[in-house]
Amino acid sequence: MQATVVPGYDAPHPDYRHRSDARRPRTHEHRSMLTAHELTKRYGDRTVVTDLSFTVRPGTVTGFLGPNGAGKSTTMRMILGLDAPTRGHATVGGRSYAAHPAPLTEVGALLEARSVHPGRTAYHHLRALAHTHGISRARVEHVLGLTGLTDVAHRRVKGFSLGMGQRLGIAAALLGDPATVVLDEPVNGLDPEGVLWIRTLLTSLAAEGRTVFVSSHLMSEMALTAEHLVIIGRGRLLADTTVSDFVRDSGAGTTKVVTPEADTLVRLLAAPGVDITTDTPGTLQVRGTDAEHIGRTAAAHGIPLHELTPATASLEEAFMDLTRDAVEYPATLEGAAA
Ligand SMILES: Nc1ncnc2c1ncn2[C@@H]1O[C@H](COP(=O)(O)OP(=O)(O)OP(=O)(O)O)[C@@H](O)[C@H]1O
Structure with missing residues (x-):
């Protein structure tokens, strides 16, 4: 050749x-x-x-x-x-x-x-x-x-x-x-x-x-x-x-944070591009920064964290969404029953 x-x-x-x-x-x-x-x-x-x-x-x-x-x-x-x-x-x-x-x-x-x-x-x-x-x-x-x-x-x-x-x-x-x-x-x-x-x-x-x-x-x-x-x-x-x-575009860069001092942590993490939502008191969904930064900020101010979880599962979901139409043998209920 x-x-x-x-x-x-x-x-x-x-x-x-x-x-x-x-x-x-x-x-x-x-x-x-x-x-x-x-x-x-x-x-x-x-x-x-x-x-x-x-x-x-x-x-x-x-x-x-x-x-x-x-x-x-x-x-x-x-x-x-x-x-x-x-x-x-x-x-x-x-x-x-x-x-x-x-x-x-x-x-x-x-x-x-x-x-x-x-x-x-x-x-x-x-x-x-x-x-x-x-x-x-x-x-x-x-x-x-x-x-x-x-x-x-x-x-x-x-x-x-x-x-x-x-x-x-x-x-x-x-x-x-x-x-x-x-x-x-x-x-x-x-x-x-x-x-x-x-x-x-x-x-x-x-x-x-x-x-x-x-x-x-x-x-x-x-x-x-x-x-x-x-x-x-x-x-x-x-x-x-x-x-x-890929993480940013898929919206998978969310970190779940559970802390008894949620209000203080929200104030400390506030910055351009950081988006924090909460459904349950004491539980935050943080986007625009990573778990390491959140953990360091909390530690520097003596804020206890009961949970700090990057949402890797949704990254897998984003990949599956992207490739769904391209899967040769998708797992279906009919398929499972067959
Ligand atoms: N020698 C071959 N003759 C006919 N079809 C083939 C041959 N080699 C691969 N294929 C088909 O080509 C397609 C792609 O196969 P390939 O092994 O490249 O996929 P893959 O992404 O590496 O999958 P896997 O992760 O399962 O290894 C499959 O449908 C496979 O059946």
Whole structure:
């Protein structure tokens, strides 16, 4: 496939793959920008991805959201050259994935459970991958540490839990120290500690200047992890926005506060853009500021709070509203009875 080269693109530095976790220079960030341009995929007479265009930038986590069957995996597979688009194209750092001379060091990907030989240990699986790509043993040990697998590195993969398998997939994705990371539903199978770990990992990968593109069907999960959102439904773009704009536009940025000193707190929080309503004495619904500011203000004035709850549930509702018409198999009463 012909490589499309963006202006200003320069070839990777030869030492690039060995520069493990150093913060990437900001001037090189354009290298890892990921773009989808009118991506379209048809299977038979069904179009599952339609005219999808968006850009994923380095330095932030971008969440790729959509209900089950929306076309997230298909889009990611087209970006990674695993599925050919019917129309349109995708580039990473200005080139198609296939045009990169050493793709593993440019793009690290976790798609649905990889085929790992069950009789192999995690260490040998990664060593074999590293060997075929000229990656050092030290890097294998580094990614085992990064994914919390050091203690089980010499156990056979067939004994791994779903979460451990997921960590191994992420270790493989990071093996080439890639500037771009594409992960399909990485929290699947992880326990709460694992979910927290992946959030921290993704945020730190982005803070190092990498492009981080991660799919999920859960808004609540993405709202805690991503800064930017690309939302699709039935293969079409529904929103390309920041999490804070989505929260603001959806009206989900309400915080419930229960306090015996409601009148004093209302006076203290009054500011342009802050809107406070109350239905029940002692219970406030605050918009235009966040729970942290409310908590700090209350603490600074010795006001007891019996409850301080950001309304994350309504964020999920806003996402469901946006995608309702795009859900393939909506949960209905008839459906439940069937
Ligand atoms: N190889 C294929 N042949 C035919 N249809 C397919 C194929 N792969 C995917 N599809 C269909 O394309 C649509 C999008 O699937 P895809 O897996 O991309 O969605 P998704 O958003 O990743 O969903 P999920 O969150 O459930 O993985 C679905 O209706 C799926 O059945």
